[in-house]
Amino acid sequence: MMASAKMTSARMTSVSTPRGAAAVGLVILAVAVIAFPLLFSSPVVTNYAVYALIFVAVASAWNLFSGFSGYISLGQAVFFGSGAYAVGIAAKDWHITGTGVFALLPLAAAVGAVIAVPFGLVALRVRRHTFIVITIAVFFIFQLMAFNLNSFTGGTIGMSAPFLPWSPTTFNDRFYYITLACAVATVVIAVLTRRSRSGLQLRAIRDDEDRARGLGVRAMRVKLTAFVLSAAITGLVGGVWFLYLTQVLPQSGFDPLFDLSLVLMAFLGGLGTISGPVIGALIIEPGQLYLTIRYTNGYLSEILLGALFLLIVLFMPRGIVPTAGEWIRRLQSRGRPAVPAAAAPAQQASDAPAREARR
Amino acid sequence: MTALLRTEGVRKAYGGVHALDSCTVEVEEGSVAGLIGPNGSGKTTLFNVITGYAKADEGHVYLGDRPITNVAPDRVFALGIGRTFQLTRIFASLTVLENMLVASPNGRAAARRRAMEQLEFVGIAGHHAALAGTLSYGQRKLLELAYVLVADPAVILLDEPAGGVNLSLVNTIADRIRELNASGKTFLIVEHNMEFVMGLCDRVTVLDSGAVVAAGPPAIIRTDRRVLNAYLGEDLAEDDPHPGQQSVEQP
Amino acid sequence: MARQIYQAIVDGILVGGVYALMAVGLTLIFGVLDIINIAQGVLVILGAYLSYELSVRIHLDLFLGLLVTVTAMFVIGVVIQWAFIRRLRGRERTSMTLLVTYAVALIIEGVLYEIYGPNPKQLNASYVQSSVHVLGFYLSYIYLYGFVLALALVVAIYALLYRTRFGRSVRATMQDETAARLIGIDVNRVAAVTFGVGVAVTAAGGMMFGATNAFNPNSGYDLISRLLAIIILGGLGSIGGALVASVFMLTLESLVTIWSPEWAIVVFYAALVVVLVIRPAGFFGRQPVRAQ
Numbered sequence: 001m002m003a004s005a006k007m008t009s010a011r012m013t014s015v016s017t018p019r020g021a022a023a024v025g026l027v028i029l030a031v032a033v034i035a036f037p038l039l040f041s042s043p044v045v046t047n048y049a050v051y052a053l054i055f056v057a058v059a060s061a062w063n064l065f066s067g068f069s070g071y072i073s074l075g076q077a078v079f080f081g082s083g084a085y086a087v088g089i090a091a092k093d094w095h096i097t098g099t100g101v102f103a104l105l106p107l108a109a110a111v112g113a114v115i116a117v118p119f120g121l122v123a124l125r126v127r128r129h130t131f132i133v134i135t136i137a138v139f140f141i142f143q144l145m146a147f148n149l150n151s152f153t154g155g156t157i158g159m160s161a162p163f164l165p166w167s168p169t170t171f172n173d174r175f176y177y178i179t180l181a182c183a184v185a186t187v188v189i190a191v192l193t194r195r196s197r198s199g200l201q202l203r204a205i206r207d208d209e210d211r212a213r214g215l216g217v218r219a220m221r222v223k224l225t226a227f228v229l230s231a232a233i234t235g236l237v238g239g240v241w242f243l244y245l246t247q248v249l250p251q252s253g254f255d256p257l258f259d260l261s262l263v264l265m266a267f268l269g270g271l272g273t274i275s276g277p278v279i280g281a282l283i284i285e286p287g288q289l290y291l292t293i294r295y296t297n298g299y300l301s302e303i304l305l306g307a308l309f310l311l312i313v314l315f316m317p318r319g320i321v322p323t324a325g326e327w328i329r330r331l332q333s334r335g336r337p338a339v340p341a342a343a344a345p346a347q348q349a350s351d352a353p354a355r356e357a358r359r
Numbered sequence: 360m361t362a363l364l365r366t367e368g369v370r371k372a373y374g375g376v377h378a379l380d381s382c383t384v385e386v387e388e389g390s391v392a393g394l395i396g397p398n399g400s401g402k403t404t405l406f407n408v409i410t411g412y413a414k415a416d417e418g419h420v421y422l423g424d425r426p427i428t429n430v431a432p433d434r435v436f437a438l439g440i441g442r443t444f445q446l447t448r449i450f451a452s453l454t455v456l457e458n459m460l461v462a463s464p465n466g467r468a469a470a471r472r473r474a475m476e477q478l479e480f481v482g483i484a485g486h487h488a489a490l491a492g493t494l495s496y497g498q499r500k501l502l503e504l505a506y507v508l509v510a511d512p513a514v515i516l517l518d519e520p521a522g523g524v525n526l527s528l529v530n531t532i533a534d535r536i537r538e539l540n541a542s543g544k545t546f547l548i549v550e551h552n553m554e555f556v557m558g559l560c561d562r563v564t565v566l567d568s569g570a571v572v573a574a575g576p577p578a579i580i581r582t583d584r585r586v587l588n589a590y591l592g593e594d595l596a597e598d599d600p601h602p603g604q605q606s607v608e609q610p
Numbered sequence: 611m612a613r614q615i616y617q618a619i620v621d622g623i624l625v626g627g628v629y630a631l632m633a634v635g636l637t638l639i640f641g642v643l644d645i646i647n648i649a650q651g652v653l654v655i656l657g658a659y660l661s662y663e664l665s666v667r668i669h670l671d672l673f674l675g676l677l678v679t680v681t682a683m684f685v686i687g688v689v690i691q692w693a694f695i696r697r698l699r700g701r702e703r704t705s706m707t708l709l710v711t712y713a714v715a716l717i718i719e720g721v722l723y724e725i726y727g728p729n730p731k732q733l734n735a736s737y738v739q740s741s742v743h744v745l746g747f748y749l750s751y752i753y754l755y756g757f758v759l760a761l762a763l764v765v766a767i768y769a770l771l772y773r774t775r776f777g778r779s780v781r782a783t784m785q786d787e788t789a790a791r792l793i794g795i796d797v798n799r800v801a802a803v804t805f806g807v808g809v810a811v812t813a814a815g816g817m818m819f820g821a822t823n824a825f826n827p828n829s830g831y832d833l834i835s836r837l838l839a840i841i842i843l844g845g846l847g848s849i850g851g852a853l854v855a856s857v858f859m860l861t862l863e864s865l866v867t868i869w870s871p872e873w874a875i876v877v878f879y880a881a882l883v884v885v886l887v888i889r890p891a892g893f894f895g896r897q898p899v900r901a902q
Contacts, residue, residue, distance in 0.1 A: 070702075072705045072708070122883055122886065122887055125886075125887075125890055126886055126890045126891075127890075127891075128704070129640070129644065129646065129704055129846065130842055130846070130886070130890070130891075132646060132705075132708065133646070133838045133839065133842045134842070134882070134883065134886060136835050136838060136839075137835070137838075137839050137879040137882050137883060138879070138883065140835050140875070140879050141876055141879045141880060141883075144872075144873075144875055144876045144879075145876065147872070148872045148873060148876070197460075200453070200457055200460055200461060201461060203450070203452065203453055203457075204450045204453060204458075204461040206452070207449075207450035207451055207452055207453065208448050208449075208450060210412065210432070210448075211444070211448040211449075211450070212450070212461060213431070213432040213433045213436075214410060214411075214412070214432045214433070214435075214436055214442060215433075215436055215441075215461050215462035215506065215507075215510075216433050216436040216437050216462055216464065216510060217433055217461060218433050219433065256831060256835075260709075260712055263705070263708070263709060264709060267702075267705075267706070267709060271702060271705075299720045299723040299724050300720065300724075302716050302717075302719060302720035302723070303716070303717050303720035303721065303724075305713075305716055306712075306713040306714065306715075306716030306717035306720065307713070307717065308713075309709055309710070309712065309713030309716070310694060310710060310713045310714075310717075313698070313706050313709050313710050313713070314694065314697055314710075317698065317699075317700070317702075317706060
């Protein structure tokens with residue numbers, strides 16, 4: 001008892017220092033992120049940043065449902081594309097021009113959520129593996145509808161966004177801050193979800209859904225709520241993406257590579273962690289953009305991307321965040337005597353807040 | 360005494376195999392009931408039917424007067440029946456404390472306090488921040504028992520609580536069950552360890568091939584011919600020194 | 611009108627045979643190994659290119675050429691499994707195999723683009739263009755042969771699974787991998803060979819697809835989503851289910867095409883969703899066993 005108490009107090013002091021460091025780090029990061037467009041004014045660079053932030057938001061939204069619950073969705077593009085089309089169609093039909101179109105973003109979120117309800121009610125009834133395939137099927141239904149409903153979606157020509165009266169020099173910067181707000185808000189929502197009771201229940205579902213139900217977890221309701229929340233965010237960001245790109249086509253709004261990118265980002269960073277998808281998106285999206293711009297024929301970039309995939313999954317299957325966390329722990333424990341078995345729980349106890357903070 | 364938990368003529372077939380055949384079992388309020396029988400006699404299937412993990416083809420399940428036949432697992436739990444699994448099923452990537460909170464119905468601070476109390480009770484509070492996946496098998500059994508208790512169920516179904524754990528832990532588990540029973544909890548226990556069952560239970564029901572072959576106090580069940588038949592086969596049962604002398608009430 | 615409907619049904623059944631050839635390998639791999647082989651679509655296309663090489667360069671008959679392509683694809687399958695999939699373990703294994711096989715698909719697709727470029731190709735033979743007139747229906751020879759081939763392969767796989775020692779090992783592994791390991795089954799070998807067989811069958815599907823459709827390296831995407839829909843509908847791991855679901859889906863699509871070719875594919879996926887609402891495990895799937 002004595003030993004464990006001492007252990008705890010010793011850990012307390014060592015925990016408070018990294019906490020202070022983390023706070024300082026966070027402030028520096030915030031300043032750097034906010035000042036980014038001032039430092040790099042080139043539209044080429046800010047274009048990369050806007051795309052990266054869009055993917056930080058959608059990858060975090062994907063993770064909010066799929067990462068926590070273990071139900072891998074390959075149908076998020078349904079919400080992304082629907083959000084984009086919702087803004088486009090509403091702006092056209094209601095003759096909304098100029099910056100007024102931003103008032104349509106809640107509509108994009110609502111459309112995502114409304115689609116997610118029947119989608120989830122059907123898809124979440126089946127086993128995890130089947131779920132993946134149903135999401136693919138629903139995805140194709142939506143892509144085909146975008147192609148076929150000519151009068152509504154513009155068919156193969158797609159839709160154009162209303163003209164935004166912003167000068168080309170500030171266009172990217174403004175979108176940088178808009179997408180930054182989306183990304184930060186999504187990460188905050190993900191953190192809150194993870195800490196909530198539903199977040200805990202989602203993670204329990206990921207481990208053993210049947211057992212969770214036997215402990216009173218209303219699995220369908222919990223899964224559906226997270227699915228709808230994730231869809232709403234994805235729909236809204238889809239709307240922003242559309243306004244930035246000023247155009248949506250069936251194959252760009254409903255892009256099969258979109259979902260695979262999200263999965264890859266989350267896996268690279270660390271499935272089910274908060275920072276994982278963020279890091280994954282920041283690495284992969286600019287990388288993908290660079291490759292497609294650099295190798296315009298597209299084939300070589302595909303081969304490189306595939307090879308990168310393989311390397312990640314084979315050599316870092318748990319993702320950067322958990323793997324790095326393990327390395328840090330190993331470094332810290334090096335040189336110290338082995339922790340006595342009795343004290344181990346106490347140490348892990350005081351580790352918990354630190355681990356939360358890292359995530 | 361009234362039956363708190365009752366199954367009535369429950370039938371369940373998987374393919375052509377009758378896992379349960381008009382199975383009627385009663386558990387009296389405040390008792391510790393045992394459910395024994397050879398492997399494949401339908402004990403776990405009965406648990407699954409009661410807790411909503413399997414649908415009964417025929418028959419009924421009652422909790423008090425309330426029919427709970429084929430109600431979903433989360434509802435069954437909310438109505439006050441908790442269960443453990445033969446092979447422990449815990450949430451491996453959650454911490455021990457988080458495991459407890461999954462089942463907890465009430466708010467945060469209160470839930471935490473209560474969860475810690477339950478962990479103290481089963482003796483693994485020291486591990487509350489460890490990932491449940493790192494626990495030993497015995498500790499997992501204790502964790503499973505603890506988190507079933509969190510929501511304060513009226514009836515607790517334990518599937519082989521003493522299976523695969525060492526002797527001192529078997530005794531700890533038995534003690535905990537006695538304490539809980541003394542505080543008013545009702546138990547239905549599936550177990551192969553006869554000493555454990557006979558020492559703990561007020562009443563034992565014997566299943567064979569999905570049907571109840573005997574039911575009664577442990578002392579009588581121990582010597583019942585049909586029970587020996589079911590467990591040991593005809594040959595050994597022939598050696599029963601007092602065949603049919605002690606009467607057991609018919610199921 | 612009635613005439614059109616009958617012809618559509620006949621077409622649907624025959625095209626269904628071609629899809630069955632592509633789908634049985636996928637369902638075998640999914641059912642036995644719990645792997646969603648996203649690369650199956652592009653492997654079909656790879657099989658088609660292999661057949662193309664043999665028929666254009668050494669003028670080998672398409673069906674005879676299968677002897678070569680099936681063997682080659684078996685080896686490719688074993689190599690993919692051995693090099694990339696064998697190492698994957700743990701809880702997220704299925705999702706990770708999805709990523710790995712997708713990566714493999716990207717690489718194969720990229721390589722095919724480098725070699726053949728984006729221009730579509732099609733396999734040709736005397737029986738590809740000609741058809742026979744039976745009871746007022748036009749039956750294309752290639753589809754007839756393909757349907758027979760599909761039936762033969764389904765029977766062959768059944769025989770492999772239910773009549774051989776290897777098949778017993780496969781089925782044991784399908785039921786319970788740990789238990790199979792305990793009774794001395796070399797689970798890694800079973801996995802490699804199963805994956806190989808699943809990919810090898812695809813060579814036949816590829817040849818048939820290439821003879822009945824123009825294809826380029828990109829054709830794999832549309833295929834894989836259709837094939838996944840088919841095997842889910844048939845019940846994962848059910849070989850016969852894959853055949854029935856193929857015929858069902860393609861007949862449905864062929865019927866809807868009479869009225870609206872654009873919506874035919876939507877109906878294809880919508881049918882999957884509707885069936886799964888009614889029967890979550892598909893036509894012939896084992897209903898999931900809950901609890902213990």
